[in-house]
Amino acid sequence: MKKRHIILIVAILVVIAVVITVVLMVQRSERNIEEMMKITLTDPDLMELEDGIYEGSYGTIPIAVKVTVTIVDHRITNITIDEHVHGQGEQGEIIISQVIFNQSIEIDLIAGATYSSKAILLAIDDALSPDA
Numbered sequence: 001m002k003k004r005h006i007i008l009i010v011a012i013l014v015v016i017a018v019v020i021t022v023v024l025m026v027q028r029s030e031r032n033i034e035e036m037m038k039i040t041l042t043d044p045d046l047m048e049l050e051d052g053i054y055e056g057s058y059g060t061i062p063i064a065v066k067v068t069v070t071i072v073d074h075r076i077t078n079i080t081i082d083e084h085v086h087g088q089g090e091q092g093e094i095i096i097s098q099v100i101f102n103q104s105i106e107i108d109l110i111a112g113a114t115y116s117s118k119a120i121l122l123a124i125d126d127a128l129s130p131d132a
Helices: 003-038 090-102 114-128
Strands: 052-060 063-072 075-085
Touching (some): 003 052, 003 114, 052 075, 052 114, 063 114, 075 090, 075 114, 090 114
Antiparallel strands (some): 052 063
16 A cells, blocks of 8 residues: 555544544533533522631533622622633623522523533522531
8 A cells, every 4th residue: 555545544533533522512512401400599598607707619611600699697799719610601700799689599501602601500509508
């Protein structure tokens, strides 16, 4: 076999391997997102929380969030997003102002950033859950 044919076969095999890898990664991401969206959020009992700073996180491929939540007098007074791997979901970060205003994580997700806003709420829930 000529060297040129061997190089062509190897190149084709590499392209096929890359395509298969990308397809598998996309399928995994879609499954992870579907599972995340099935998670039901329930408001934490703020009356049970002492004043303090609480940290939480949530991650699933392709989204990851870390937050710091401040509680004063049984109220959420501040939420800081310490890390947010979001793709195109940066506008989901505005959900923290709604959480503070409503004192609730049971709120509507941000249109256009549905997945990121859900991940942020899950991170807040993690921070304020009793077993955190």
